Amino acid sequence: MSDAERGAERRDNQPDSASRRGFLGVAAVAMGGTLLAGGVRLIEVQAATPAAAGANPKVRWGLLIDTDKCASGCTDCVTACNTENGLATPQRATDAQWIRKIEIKEIKTERSASLPVMCQHCAEPPCVDVCPTGASFKRADGIVLVDRHTCIGCRYCVMACPYQARSFVHEPLTEQKPEVPRGKGCVESCTLCVHRIDQGQQNTACAEACTKAGHNAISFGNLNDPNSEISRRARAAATTQLRADLRLDLGVRYQGL
Amino acid sequence: MPTIEAARAGTQCIADPATMRREHPAMLEHQRDETVRGGIRGNKASLKACIACHASPATGSVAKSESNFCVSCHSYAAVRIDCFGCHATRPPATAMSKQP
Numbered sequence: 141m142s143d144a145e146r147g148a149e150r151r152d153n154q155p156d157s158a159s160r161r162g163f164l165g166v167a168a169v170a171m172g173g174t175l176l177a178g179g180v181r182l183i184e185v186q187a188a189t190p191a192a193a194g195a196n197p198k199v200r201w202g203l204l205i206d207t208d209k210c211a212s213g214c215t216d217c218v219t220a221c222n223t224e225n226g227l228a229t230p231q232r233a234t235d236a237q238w239i240r241k242i243e244i245k246e247i248k249t250e251r252s253a254s255l256p257v258m259c260q261h262c263a264e265p266p267c268v269d270v271c272p273t274g275a276s277f278k279r280a281d282g283i284v285l286v287d288r289h290t291c292i293g294c295r296y297c298v299m300a301c302p303y304q305a306r307s308f309v310h311e312p313l314t315e316q317k318p319e320v321p322r323g324k325g326c327v328e329s330c331t332l333c334v335h336r337i338d339q340g341q342q343n344t345a346c347a348e349a350c351t352k353a354g355h356n357a358i359s360f361g362n363l364n365d366p367n368s369e370i371s372r373r374a375r376a377a378a379t380t381q382l383r384a385d386l387r388l389d390l391g392v393r394y395q396g397l
Numbered sequence: 398m399p400t401i402e403a404a405r406a407g408t409q410c411i412a413d414p415a416t417m418r419r420e421h422p423a424m425l426e427h428q429r430d431e432t433v434r435g436g437i438r439g440n441k442a443s444l445k446a447c448i449a450c451h452a453s454p455a456t457g458s459v460a461k462s463e464s465n466f467c468v469s470c471h472s473y474a475a476v477r478i479d480c481f482g483c484h485a486t487r488p489p490a491t492a493m494s495k496q497p
Contacts, residue, residue, distance in 0.1 A: 195436035279436055287433045288483055316485050318445055323483030338438045 195280040202391035209357035220349030226317035236307035259330035261391030267297035399473035
């Protein structure tokens with residue numbers, strides 16, 4: 141409520157009794173206080189985001205995927221991910237894949253949906269729980285990553301992940317992208333385009349490609365910021381987490397499943 | 398003694414050669430943990446920054462041929478490094494002209 145509106149409301153209530161006027165005044169002041177507090181928190185979140193400071197613990201990066209908008213047969217997000225991260229187009233079942241498109245169908249009603257699945261960036265990641273060397277870790281801003289310097293390639297995390305989000309690199313690689321180092325003998329998965337985030341660019345390659353294709357099915361943003369687009373969308377519509385029964389508190393949410 | 402290729406003209410290293418020769422593994426190891434785990438980019442010591450200045454004008458890489466910057470010294474010292482199993486040995490296409 142703006143000051144002008146609040147003023148107008150007070151003027152409208154002029155003929156009312158003094159006690160009612162008093163109550164409205166208190167209510168207006170109280171509302172002003174919340175607004176102010178909300179504003180202050182918003183500034184804190186935004187000020188702490190920029191690049192050089194590192195991963196911000198106040199932020200929780202996530203994705204919201206609207207399966208109603210996701211077009212069946214469209215693989216623009218997968219292509220964009222491969223291009224962004226220097227992944228070859230998968231030829232064999234063992235080739236690395238960070239994001240994949242799946243088609244699901246409710247058997248009784250035959251309602252089908254198309255959706256991308258990638259690392260769900262759990263708040264309680266099973267891959268981190270099982271990693272024997274501490275190579276799987278969760279960053280302060282909620283992104284689950286593999287530190288390839290410590291990964292020994294045991295693939296325990298591949299087995300622990302309920303979403304089959306992780307891949308193992310079997311063959312030596314060449315011509316990696318400078319911002320996305322990756323190589324043989326390590327496990328890898330979606331990084332939520334961490335190299336972009338650290339440079340202050342707040343969009344993932346998949347979300348960008350989806351918007352460019354005109355589908356707008358993927359939104360990327362800060363789940364902890366009530367004013368971010370992703371929070372607004374998640375507040376407005378019913379969203380679900382995949383395998384919510386596992387209570388892993390996912391960073392990726394799906395709408396329309 | 399190995400012949401070490403000169404860095405790109407007009408660039409300045411972050412420390413003097415003696416310090417760099419002795420300390421660069423520790424500098425890079427410290428930086429890599431801060432970058433991977435903490436998300437802190439743009440540290441003073443950075444492998445990408447090394448590559449930006451030291452990539453060979455001939456091969457465009459620091460590790461492609463025996464005479465390239467990293468390999469020339471490491472093969473002389475018989476130290477096998479596995480940095481380039483994952484990391485690119487050449488600067489990004491756009492960074493050849495400017496410091497990253």
